[in-house]
Amino acid sequence: METYDHVEIEEKWRERWEENKVHKTERDEDREPFYLIFAYPGISGFLHLGHMRCYTYTDILARYKQMKGYNVLFPAGTHPTGNQAISLAKKLEENDEGKIAYMKKNGATEEDIERMKDPEEVVKYFNEVYKEDYWKKFGFSIDFDYFTHTIREDYKKFITWQFKKLKEKDLLTQKPYFGTECVECGPVAVDPSETDLSEGGNAEKQEFTLLKFEYGDRYVTAATLRPETVFGQTNLWVDPEIEYQIVEIEGEEWIMSEEAVEKLTYQKDSVKEKGTIKGEKMVGEKVLAPGIDREMIILPASFLDPDFGTGIVTSVPSDAPYDYVALKDIKEDEELIEKYDLDLTDVEPIEIIESEEWGTMPAEKIVDELDIESQEEEEKLEEATEKIYRAGFHTGRMLDSCKDYAGMRVQEAKERIKDDLISEGKADVFYDLSEEVICRCGGKVVVGKIPDQWFIRYSDQELTEASVDQAKKMMIKPQSYADNLPSTIEWFQDRSCARKGNWMGTNFPFNEEWIIEAIADSTFYPAYYILAKHYNQGDLKADQMSEEFFDHVYQGKGEVQEISKTTGIPEHKLKEIREDFDYWYPLDLNLGGKEHMTVHFPVFLMNHVALLEEEERPKGIFVNWWLVGKGGKISKSKGGAEPIPDAAEKYGVDTLRLFYAHSASPFVDKEWSEEEALIYQKKLNSLWDMIQKIKELKGEEKAIDDYLISRFNELLKEYHEVMEEYEIRKGANIAFYDIPSEIEWYLKRGGENRELLQKIGKKLVRLLTPFTPHIAEELSEEWNIDFITQELMPEYDEDKVSKLAEAREEYVKKVQEDIKHILDIAEVEGHDIYIYVAEAWKEQAFEKVLEDPEKGMGLMGEIVEEVDAPSDDLASFVKSALEDVSEIGYQSLVEVDFGEKEILEESKEFLEKTFEADIHIAEADEEGIHDPENKASHSKPKRPAIYIE
């Protein structure tokens, strides 16, 4: 059969929509607005099919709402803030072969590449790619008149205003911050996606307590992750072979490894080198331990790593397996004791923490249990340390030896002891990374101190509470995120919002050398799209966008005449912009991938709450999971990484849209599968064929019509219900599978009503439109409408639902099924099928049973009175009826009143065709029927007996 050419029709309709400005959106006070966005993408290079998942969901919902009669605003933009465009330009400048090949493969020309050695041009280029090759290509109903991006002058004005407002509301603050930074190129993010890194994405920033041990005029320093164990300290460990550094920090002299000094230079204002001291020089000497004011001996050890902590470790043999084993080793090493002349009499483990699992001497116990022999058995020691720590942290309590902290839970004591030691000047804080991290640029990543970092005060009590309230009112999908968002907001701490260095973005208004960071300038932007249109039309200039202007538009402050005078924006324009904002806001829905759950969505919401009144705050969030490659990220080797325009041509845009919508719930990661995409392509072809076929049928009304009308209406109702709840997958399932399969059944049953099929066909194509708009337009081209995209959805009509029609079909299906079963099992020829409808008295008896099945056979008395039937037959029937009564489905079928014989006669032709047999229908108690095996007596109401020969 003639099918359609997706490349041709998709292009055709894309062009027609554009020519006719179908997606143009204007304020219209007579229609209810619906405003939705997807989280705009950064400019990070070419996108792949994974990214299109979220955008497609957005378009499906936009189109659905549009067809429900809403005035839908669906804008889009990009987020080039950051250094991604800069580093791409740099790579191209350096003639990086890999990058150039990548650009070419995705369709960039030589000139494009030449041009893109300038970061601004990178942004320009990708803005076009995103718009033309991705969003338009996919047939999205975006109105690009509202397009904006975050490094445009106008957008920067908007961000500047936003930060002024945050400052006014006392939501900005400055304080020291320890963050990860590359020694070459400034702040970088350490995360497994390794956007900024070439190595070490799984590293964690660890906070050590740097303990200071008095050692003459100096301090020996030891870094620990477990400050709560200070009461159990018995000695220090140094490596006799290491040349330790002496450095001056904050007027004191500290001793630590060279590696530690290097790290500290990024965390302390001044670090002056004062000389060195070899480990063995310190061995045997005494230090004064912080917090417990106890003299301790310095002992030699071999397990120390100068790149971990300070290369000096305080020993807590009661709770640290390493220390316990090292101490045991040294006590048995007489040679060593003699060499350094060590006095070890007082060096004994001290009980400090009691946990359920490990008692009061956990190190001893676990070393015993794991059978650890020496300090060289690193693997076992790591395991032991981990186990004890976990148990201690959760169930542990501090013992009496811990003085003021006795009885406290370990979790609490840990913080308290750390804070107390620091405030007494006996300890400091030292940050380090858990593994080596290397920047994209090749530089080493360290933890550095920024003394005057700017923060947005998301910890603010009032803001937090108001945001939580709002979150609870919103429509958030999936439910699990709706449940979590309030606690995510409560947990949200102050967040740094500006940075220095090589960065594209808006200058921080209160300190121009800082640039606003990428998350901080992408929280409130749905409010800006509305203005961007006026800027794009040339009615608004960036330098007119003053604080008063934004105050007026977003917060209704000030007098129009006044603002018009100071900004030069005509009064009517100001009014128009203000009204636009008023009309479109609040935002109905923000859609984004699951990566946004812990950062973007919370700050998006909190900034709205900070800046706008309650009735203007967002109403919905939709989170989608990812499209992934086999076993993880989408990549070249695993498929799904081909350029989007190529994929669109290969599979068809409608196919891909249906794939996203239907192949999995939006709330799970979905593996990309080419085969599956091709199946959806076939699906669309066969749906196309079916709709073409039903257009051509020319038959008349039949009884089966009522069934199709009824089922269609019920499914239509369900369709709307699920789509209103943004259950995209269910909606697609109804439109593309449930309804077509009802139509298939209808045709199979001999339905051919031309008028009905035309009507249902037209409605069905509308239901398909949000998902596969191109094919829907093509199918409806001859219907004398402009664009099906602009049509309204069919609505559910309750009067069309007929329980009777449905029950009759169910009955036929059941009979058909039973015959099939018998044919499967029995060895019969199957030329003649006899169907015996149950005697009337059986139905009467069944109804009596239904009245009160609890009575069981006790019902017999009553039934014998009322029902006229042979008493033996009656008794055995009631018995079986009592069993059947628990089958809910059967019961409800029996309750519907229709003539079985009549419906069977009607379906005779269908059954004969299905089984290629003669069908004979009779009542079970008719005289002279053909029933050699006496099957007729087995008939039940709505469950006729069958005999086949």
Place this chain on the structure above:
RNA sequence: GCGGGAGUAGCCGAGCAUGGCCAAAGGCGCUAGACUCAAGAUCUAGUCCUAUAGGGGUCCGAGGGUUCAAAUCCCUCCUCCCGCACCA
């Protein structure tokens, strides 16, 4: 650690909120048939076990419980996955 999620037939993957028409949608794979010289594509039927009459049995990670009734609710356990901040 903290917080969250998931375990469904050979495989992928719905269902679970509102327990009962659930032996459990859809797809893949497989089997048979139609079409074809043949292959592919397509279409039809079947695909837990069992049964020569529409039946019976077992089943939704494991084990308990609630209920007339559990894949669905509750408890315990096992296994796997994700987020945890300057990454959009």
